[in-house]
Amino acid sequence: MPTVPLPLDRPALPLDLAPGGEVVLRGSYSSGLDGSVVDARATSWPAGASGGASVDPGGLVDFPGGGLHVTAYDASTHTVHAVAEDGPAPACAAAGVRAPCLPLRSLSLAQSRLTTVAELTRSLHGGLQVEIVAPPAYAPAARAAEAAAPVLGGLLGLAAVVIAGALVIAARRRRAISPAGRLAALAAEVRRRLDRAADPVLAATLRPALDAAAKALREGRVDAASAEGERVASALRRVSARLEDAAHRARAAEEREAADELVRDVEGALEAADEAHGAAGRRA
Secondary structure, X not given: OOEEEOOOOOOEEEOOOOOOOEEEEEEEEEEOOOOOEEEOXXXXXXXXXXXXXEEEOOOOEOOHHHOEEEEEEEOOOOEEEEEEOXXXXXXXXXXOOOOOEEEEOXXXXXXXXXXOHXXXXXXXXXXXXXXXXXXXXXXXXXXHHHHHHHHHHHHHHHHHHHHHHHHHHXXXXXXXXXXXXXXXHHXXXXXXXXXXXXXXXXXXHHHHHHHHXXXXXXXXXXXXXXXXXXXXXXXXXXXXHHHHHHHHHHHHXXXXXXXXXXXXXXXXXXXXXXXXXXHHHHHO
């Protein structure tokens, strides 16, 4: 494909590139300020520079900020291969251009050299060429597909949600009717009854054993379908029956207490009435 130079007088160059498409940048600039060599991916200083030979991973282009992922880099030829991602491109948004794009790091490079962007730009000599390897098609059919894409995408998304929900429900149903599901449900029911137990002594005694059984089930140390799993289920059913019996006894005791209180109130009212009638008869 034809190549175009990367302009230095714009904050970002928008790319006519679909997700998955590739862009290749070739070339570099040399800076008259500090002798550094800047390409799209990195900055390097030769051995004769003031700080000695070194490499900075920050180059002229902010690839992640432009919605691009670097797939290959050849420092010897100053060649960078990057692909467009279907994700956020904050630097493109900040520059006010569509994504993906090639946002320049001119400001960061200038600040690291304690100079201005204009001074840095004037000091650069060389060039960077941009090649779009896989541009999107703009045939009438492709345009029609682009127009229909939001509706189709919405329908596909709705279908995906419905299918995912159905799969989750089916999986839960299969889990519920499986030996492991039935045993887990039994353990959960026993735990609820234990939390509502009216007898604190019984609850305190049973809680450590129930916690240990629940942990063994979660860790898969007991096969619910095995004979040992049936032993655990039988023990849980006994605990459940004991808690239910204790709950019935507690409710019966509460009912007797309420009934005794009601009977006492009624008998007291009757005695008061009899005394009132007796007093009235004596006065007559």
